[in-house]
Amino acid sequence: MLDTLVGNLSHGQKRQLEIGIALSGDPKIILFDEPAAGLSPAERPKLTELLLSLPKKLSVILIEHDMDIALETSEIVSVMHNGKHLLEGKPDEVINSDIVHEIYMGKKR
Numbered sequence: 001m002l003d004t005l006v007g008n009l010s011h012g013q014k015r016q017l018e019i020g021i022a023l024s025g026d027p028k029i030i031l032f033d034e035p036a037a038g039l040s041p042a043e044r045p046k047l048t049e050l051l052l053s054l055p056k057k058l059s060v061i062l063i064e065h066d067m068d069i070a071l072e073t074s075e076i077v078s079v080m081h082n083g084k085h086l087l088e089g090k091p092d093e094v095i096n097s098d099i100v101h102e103i104y105m106g107k108k109r
Helices: 010-023 044-052 066-073 091-095 100-106
Strands: 027-035 058-063 077-081 084-089
Touching: 010 027, 010 044, 044 066, 066 084, 066 091, 077 091, 084 091
Parallel strands: 027 058
Antiparallel strands: 077 084
């Protein structure tokens, strides 16, 4: 795999390479803007695994529409609605929020 040209990598492999390149600079903080965008369902678990394996000393800001990935890989979740901050909490607090259910699922629980 090390001798594979970048142009021959799958979309998911290219995303992994990008993360590796970003980490090579030993950053203190890293921003991921929708890293799951364009990934196949088969590639998403690898991304989740990769995000969970990041060094704990690294601060990560993850902007992601795939809620399974966002909730599984985050300690604190901020929810936005119409460009405004709606709420912030631990993943289980967000999952169980009545306002999140009402806005994003169209019903109260």
